[in-house]
Amino acid sequence: MDFGNIIDAALSQALGPQAIVFALAAIGLNIHFGYTGLLNFGQSGFMAIAGFGLAVSVVRFDLPFFVGVLIALVTPVLLALVLGVPTLRLRADYLAIVTIASSEILRLILGAVEFKDVFGGSNGLTGFVRPFQDLNPYSGPLDLGIVSWSRSDLWSLTVGWILVALGCLLVWALMRSPWGRILRSIREDEDAVRSLGKNVFSYKLQALILGGVFGGLAGLFHVLKQGSAVPTDFNTTFTFYAYAALLVGGAARVLGPVVGSIIFWFLVAGLGELFDQLTDGSGVNLPTWLMTDTQASLVRFIVLGLGLMLLMIFRPQGIFGDRREIAIDAR
Amino acid sequence: MPANLKRSTGEAATASLVDVPRVPGAPKPDPIVKGDNITRTFGGLKAVDVQHIEIQRGVITALIGPNGAGKTTLFNLLTGFDVPDTGAWSFNDKSLAKVAAFKVARAGMVRTFQLTKVLAKLTVIENMRLGATGQRGEKIWSAPFKSLWGSQEDEITARADELLERFKLDAKREDFAGSLSGGQRKLLEMARSLMVDPELIMLDEPMAGVNPALKQSLLGHVKSLRDEGRTVLFVEHDMDMVREISDWVIVMAQGQIVAEGTPESVMADPAVIDAYLGAHHDTDLTELDPAELEAQAEAELDAEAAAEEAKE
């Protein structure tokens, strides 16, 4: 048993690029669900459309990288309009079903063999991140003893955490404003807000767009740090995990999604490494009738599922939430 | 406060209605709301079927009637929370039929709800601030910059504090609205709707679930709304309240207006007594079959429950 490795794995994931992707996506979900009460189960769709927005414009249309980035930020707005305009006047469930369906539609189409010429099929697209890597000012990897990152990871981390910080700043500034007050009121009772002369539909649409753009940023950052856009990266389970991260940290808290993503990845990576070591055939091992090395990789998902249930039942406000003003009525 | 609001008194209000004939759909000297042929059916039952209605400006009008008479549905229709099958109505001579609820409120016609809709997870003062209209900070582009809306927010807060004081809620300023009692919620909802500065304020059962000790002060507040020049329309079951504060009463049964008049004249009207008791008499009322009435009441309740659920 090597605890150093476990801590290393856990920490480098908790602070690493993957946690940033989660944090950005969860900031978006926080605007949707935490503050406004919109059930967006298709955040992976917003990520996919942005990630492929960049990839397709650069790889297939030979557009300059930064034009691609711009396109990647506009496509989630369009998706939000398409999904929001017809559904936001209806019951909350409709947005949920339409977003989840559309994210699946996107994933299937992006990965389809038939559209390989455009989206690259199941392999996705590569070769569009050069300008991003060229901007890397670091000369070598960073090794802090307990954690270490490669040179390119270091650059991704710098850009990613700056994005996350700016995102949090924006959310903080928005949510203390009268605009944020309207969102929180809509979450609780739309009709009350309507009766006071506020255009609820318009605010819900604004929230959907803004949260969707954060989803897009997550997708954009994901393809940049990975160097490729792959359809299977944007499946529905991602959205559920992002919800889990948000709820761990506490919905309707500015830092909730960030703290939640860090804790989420710390646990997922830490548990993964721990049980890997417990089944790797050397040192202290669990008996194989109890757990094999394949089964070991599943323990974290079992814990994750159970944890999400218990959290929702016993501490719905998340770790830092305030029970009196939680987003979810759970008593 | 809008410039066109004139301070008024109970005497002035009574005086303005003295010549109005006491018949359903009676024309008023200075109507703020005029409606024609408003109907709404739920599954074959006509919940609302109003031929003509006028609400006099600057007075307190009570809308009464047995359960299921269509009072709340009429409220919902007038305020854009429900869509009528037919009908047209105007507010200050501006047509508001089938206009979205938020636009109705902006036009100056603000309502409260039978089950109070205070925002339990916002503090009392935040509830109040939400009511203010024309806030610069409600625009997404200026919202992040407090310098753009901070001073306006201070003005709004000052106004809100005044109202809280008037409604004796100032001690609860920083409490979450969820911690208030039923009566305090009614008060907060009323105070919050005043933040919109409406010309017409529509109260749906303001006395329901209010502790008797608070009732008298609530009555005082409703009167004070009129006295500062606003028009009040309220739905109520509490006949004492109706008798005590209303200047004019409109009686609904089975979706129709069946009587109108001053509280005294209406309460003495046998047709009204019958409507409430559901008794069979040969009156000028539509034939009231109690079973039918009950079925209609249930249908309306169901429809309302479904609508409530749909909104949740």
Next chain:
Amino acid sequence: MRLRLAALVPLVFCLTALGALFTPTQADETPAPSPAASASAGATSSPPDADYYIAVQLLDSSKKAADGTSGVPVPDVKLTVVDDAKADVGSSVTDAEGRVYIPIDGGGKYTVELDEDSLPDGVKLSGSASTTKTVQVFLEGATNVQFQIGVTAVKATPFLTEFSQAMFNGIKYGLIIALAGLGLSLVFGTTGLTNFAHGELITFGAIAAYVFNRGFGLPVIIAGILAVVASAALGWIQDKGLWGPLRKRGTGLIAMMIVSIGLALLVRSLFQYFFGGSTRTYSEYVAQGPNKIGSLRIADKELAIVGIAIIVIVVTCILLARTRLGKAMRAVADNPALAASSGMRVDSVITAVWVLGTALTGLSGVLYAVDKQVSFVMGFKILLLVFAAVTLGGLGTIWGAILGSLIIGIVDEVGPVFGVPASIKDVGPLLVLVLILLVRPQGLLGKAQRIG
């Protein structure tokens, strides 16, 4: 999953020996820590040390080989295997004998893609022959896939036959979805719960039947009946142990929905933990030869599935319409408060709904598994279609769920006949769902509601 390590050996071999030809597949860095992480695997030119693999031999039949047999091997052609979830399983190039072996993760549906650009000059696929082939892998060992080179393409099946075959498949699929959809709709109708763990209830039925069948050696029919009973029991346990107590605490619907997301993840991972990641089959009715009925090709088991599903759905509808319990269920669904105030024991009615709903869903899983195979994600994969079916028909309405399911099943299967690419045929029903909701938000048979 156990194939992953086995596949690593040839992978290393490939990287060194065929380094120049081998195109590495995408690094396995999915953002979601996907439980079924796709294995990147290479290939060898001798049958690999794997339980399941796809074998292809490319022969150009327009030429004669030296030994007189027809067909010359076509080397250096790139082939890629993609699984049902569109994840890359592996790719490799044909060797001097025109052969290629690509290991896969067990049974299931796979698509083999031939890279047309890598065909040598002058060698062409016959006629309109497709560069992709979809295969259903049932058995361990080699599954052979053929690509036509140098011969005229087989004449296509007449449109009408193809269409009616797809209609039948669609109805069958729709009925399977309808059983699960009825369960979902009953629970949603009475409790308002959007149950994301519903897919796992489908899987539960299939796996329970697998355990009774393979574990205890019972015939599939008996095992299936026991699995439905076990599902009913699970429904009771779920309500008594989880949802009932949550209702009593006054847990909100959204919180319950998130609990169900957690439950789905927990149960799905447990299935994978104990059942494994591979796809398995029951001991009977696996590869049943189809009968020719008119121009249709229908296996006995398919007729049985359709028959059982129709009977159960009809019986359920009669139960709901006629019996006291059925009426009570509908009353609770219409208005729980009213039902409670009229002296109905709402809690027992809801328990009954959970038992009935889970049993129907379990049956749907058994039938689906008899039709295809058993896997730990089978329910999760069709959950969205079940949701779509129920929403399409109108949330909480029984007839709506059935109608919606049939539409979803038929659109899914018939789409490809009208040119929807087979690999994205699930897009069809989802698009239909979205479009219908835009026109008729309450669903086909839902009651119009007041909308603010």
